Amino acid sequence: MSFVTHLEGAIDGSRLEARQLATTHKDRPLxxxxxxxxxxxxxxxxxxxxxxxxxxxxxxxxxxxHNENIVTLGEGMTPLLPCPALxxxxxxxxxxxxxxxxxxxxxxxxxxxxxxKSRGLSxxxxxAKELGVKHIAIPTxxxxxxxxxxxxxxxxxxxFVFMPEDTPVVNQYEAxxxxxxxxxxxxxxxxxxxxxxxxxxxxxxxxxSTLKEPYRIEGKKTMGLELAEQLNWRLPNHxxxxxxxxxGLIGMWKAFxxxxxxxxxxxxxxxxxxxxCQSTGCAPIPAAFAQGERFADPAENAHTIASGxxxxxxxxxxxxxxxxRESGGSARAIDEDSLTHWMRLTTTLEGISLCPEAAAxxxxxxxxAEQGAIQxxxxxxxxxxxxxxxxxxxxxxxxxxxDHNKINWPLIKGA
Ligand SMILES: Cc1ncc(COP(=O)(O)O)c(C=O)c1O
Numbered sequence: 001m002s003f004v005t006h007l008e009g010a011i012d013g014s015r016l017e018a019r020q021l022a023t024t025h026k027d028r029p030l031x032x033x034x035x036x037x038x039x040x041x042x043x044x045x046x047x048x049x050x051x052x053x054x055x056x057x058x059x060x061x062x063x064x065x066h067n068e069n070i071v072t073l074g075e076g077m078t079p080l081l082p083c084p085a086l087x088x089x090x091x092x093x094x095x096x097x098x099x100x101x102x103x104x105x106x107x108x109x110x111x112x113x114x115x116x117k118s119r120g121l122s123x124x125x126x127x128a129k130e131l132g133v134k135h136i137a138i139p140t141x142x143x144x145x146x147x148x149x150x151x152x153x154x155x156x157x158x159x160f161v162f163m164p165e166d167t168p169v170v171n172q173y174e175a176x177x178x179x180x181x182x183x184x185x186x187x188x189x190x191x192x193x194x195x196x197x198x199x200x201x202x203x204x205x206x207x208x209s210t211l212k213e214p215y216r217i218e219g220k221k222t223m224g225l226e227l228a229e230q231l232n233w234r235l236p237n238h239x240x241x242x243x244x245x246x247x248g249l250i251g252m253w254k255a256f257x258x259x260x261x262x263x264x265x266x267x268x269x270x271x272x273x274x275x276x277c278q279s280t281g282c283a284p285i286p287a288a289f290a291q292g293e294r295f296a297d298p299a300e301n302a303h304t305i306a307s308g309x310x311x312x313x314x315x316x317x318x319x320x321x322x323x324x325r326e327s328g329g330s331a332r333a334i335d336e337d338s339l340t341h342w343m344r345l346t347t348t349l350e351g352i353s354l355c356p357e358a359a360a361x362x363x364x365x366x367x368x369a370e371q372g373a374i375q376x377x378x379x380x381x382x383x384x385x386x387x388x389x390x391x392x393x394x395x396x397x398x399x400x401x402x403d404h405n406k407i408n409w410p411l412i413k414g415a
Contacts, residue, residue, distance in 0.1 A: 002065040003034040003042070007214055010319055019065070021131050023212055029316045030214040031254065032063050040262035045233060053077040055119055055222035061258060062123060063218055069130040071155040073112035075122050076222055080230045080381070081105050085349040090366045091374075098376035103365070104236070105346075105382050106227060109353045113174065115308075115386035117147035119223065120216030120247060124208050125151040127215040134158065137205035139192030141167060141244075142307040143386055145182065146174030148208060153178045160205060162192035168307055170390045189310070210245035211316045220248040224255030227381065233264055235272050237378035238329070240364050242357035242385055243276035243285055244311040246320035253323040272381075273329035275368065276320055277360040279304040282312060283333035285320055290331075294318045304336055305394045306356040308385065330373065334363035340398045342366075347388060355386035356394055 007016040009025035016022065022030055039060045051057035055076025064070055087103035094100050108116035121144065128136055137160040138148045145161040152159035159180040163172065164187060175182040185192050199205045210216065228235060235256065241249045253274060259265040276285050281304035288296035298313040314320065324331055334342075342362035346354040354362070361382040368374045388395065395401075 001059075001067075002063060003036075003039050003060055004063050005033050005035050007031065008033050010316070018063075019131075021133065021206065022214055023207065024315070027315065029211040029217070029250075029319065032214050032218055034061065034258070036258060036261045040264075045229075045264050048229065055122070055219070055226065058222055058225045061221070061225065061255075063215060064123070064126045064130055066130060069126050071126045071129060071151050072122055073118065073150065073154060075111050075118040077226060078106060078108050078110050080227065081107055081350070081352065083346075083350050083352070086346055086362070089345060089349060090362070091369050093370060094376055100376065101369070101374050101378045101380050103380050103382070105350070105352055105354075105358075105384050106223065107352055108223070108383060108385050109355065109387035113143070113147045113150050114390055115143035115147065115355070116220065116223065116248065116383070117143045118151075120144075120219035121147040121151045121208075123219035124213060124215040125155050125157065128206055128208065129155045129157065133206040135160065135203065135205045136208050137162070137196045137199055138208050139163070139189050139196055140171070140175075141189045141310050142171045143390065144210070145180070146171055146178065149175045149178035149180035149182070152180065160196070160199065162195050164188055164192065168391055168393060170392055171307075190312075210247055210311075211314070217247050217251045217254065220251035221255040221258075223248060223383065224252030225259065227252070228256070228259055228265060235265065235269070236381045237270075237272060238275060238368070238374060238380045239272045240275045240277055240361035240380065240382045242306065242309060242355075242360050242383065243278055243320060243331075244308045244357070245314045246276070246285070246316045248383065248385070249274055249276055249323060250316055250319045253327070271327055274324050274327040275329045275361075275364055276324055276331040277364040278309050278331070278333050279306050279336045279339060279360050280333045281336040282310050284312060284314070285317065286331040286333040288317065288321055288331075289324060294321055296321070304356075305339060305391070305398065306360060308355075308357045309360065330368070332360075332364040332367060334360040334367070338363055340394065343388065344399060352384060353388040354384050355388055356391055357386060358382060358384040
C-alpha cells in the first residue's frame with residue numbers, strides 16, 4: 001500500500017520512475033510525489049488518533065509499499081514542550097503590557113539513537129530493504145552514522161560508516177556498537193563521501209548520504225506532520241531549525257504543503273516563517289540569503305562544535321533558500337562562541353538536553369526578538385535535534401565540570 005506516483009527532480013521538475021533505486025537528478029535532490037487526492041480519501045485526521053504513537057501513523061504519506069519492510073525502533077511523536085522560563089529570558093525586551101510570545105521546544109533528543117536522524121534513516125533503510133539493497137554506506141560528521149548503524153542492524157543489512165577523525169567520540173562508538181563497519185578518515189566529510197563513491201562503484205554499496213537518495217526527507221517530513229497534529233492542525237508562527245544539509249527544513253516545508261493539499265490544514269492559513277540557523281563557524285546559507293542568491297557558495301574553513309552544522313556545501317541549498325523566502329523567514333548565523341551559553345541557558349532553565357546545533361536556534365530566537373521579527377502573542381517552535389549527552393567533548397571542555405565540586409570523604413578529617 002503506497003500512494004507514491006513518481007519521483008521528481010527538484011531542480012527542474014522532471015518526472016522519474018519511483019519503484020527503483022534512485023539517487024539524485026542532475027546532482028540535485030529527488031522529491032517523492034504522492035497521489036494526494038487518493039490519500040485524503042483513504043484516511044482522515046480523526047482516524048490517526050487510534051494508531052500507534054510513532055511516525056508510522058502517517059503511513060499513507062510515507063513511501064514504503066509493504067508493511068513487512070518497515071524498519072522501526074518506535075521512533076516519533078516526540079513531545080512539544082512549553083518553555084516558559086526560557087521564553088521569559090529570551091523575550092524580556094517585550095513590554096509587560098503585551099502578551100509575550102509562547103515558546104516551545106520539539107524535543108527530538110528523545111528519539112532512538114538520541115537524535116532526529118532516526119526519522120530519516122528509519123524510512124531510508126526501510127526503502128533500501130524494500131528495493132533489495134544489501135550493503136549501505138554513509139559519510140557522517142555525527143549522528144547519522146549511529147542512526148544508520150542501528151537501523152541497518154535492525155534490518156539485517158551491512159552498514160559502512162566513514163567519519164572524519166574529529167567526529168564526536170560518542171558518534172564514533174555508537175556506529176561501531178551497533179555493528180557497522182566504522183572507519184575514521186584523516187580528512188573532511190567530503191573525503192569520506194569520495195571513499196563511498198569509489199566503494200559504490202567497486203563493491204556495490206548503496207550511498208545513503210543526505211539528499212543523495214529521496215527517502216530521508218520523507219522521514220524528516222514527519223517532524224512537520226507531528227507538529228501540525230500536536231497543535232490541533234494549526235501551525236506555529238515561527239519555526240527555528242538547526243540547518244546543516246537542510247533535510248529537516250525541506251521535509252517540513254514539504255509536509256505543510258502536502259497537509260494543505262489533502263485538506264488537513266487550512267489551505268489559506270499562513271504557514272510558519274522558517275528560520276534556518278547556523279553557526280558563524282560554517283554559515284553558507286545565511287551568506288546566500290543575505291546576498292539574495294538561490295545557490296550557496298561553499299563555506300571555507302568550516303569549524304563548529306555543532307558537528308551537524310558543519311556542512312560547507314548542501315546539495316539542497318536552493319530548496320532551503322526557496323522555503324525560507326517563500327515563508328517570510330530568515331537565515332541566521334549565530335556566534336560560534338555563544339553556542340555553549342545558549343546550550344547552558346536552556347539545559348538549566350528547562351531541563352531539556354539541548355544539543356549545540358539547537359543552541360544556534362536559541363540564539364536566533366533571541367536575535368529575532370531583539371530585532372522585532374517576533375511579535376507579541378506569536379508562537380515559536382525550536383527543534384532540538386539531538387541529545388546533549390552525545391557531545392561529551394563540548395561538555396568537558398566548554399561547560400562547567402564537576403572538578404570544583406569533589407568531596408574528600410569522610411568530610412571531617414580524623415572523625
Ligand atoms: C543534531 C543535529 N542537528 C542538525 C543537523 C542538521 O540536519 P539537516 O541535514 O536536517 O539540516 C544534524 C545533522 O547532522 C544533526 O546531527
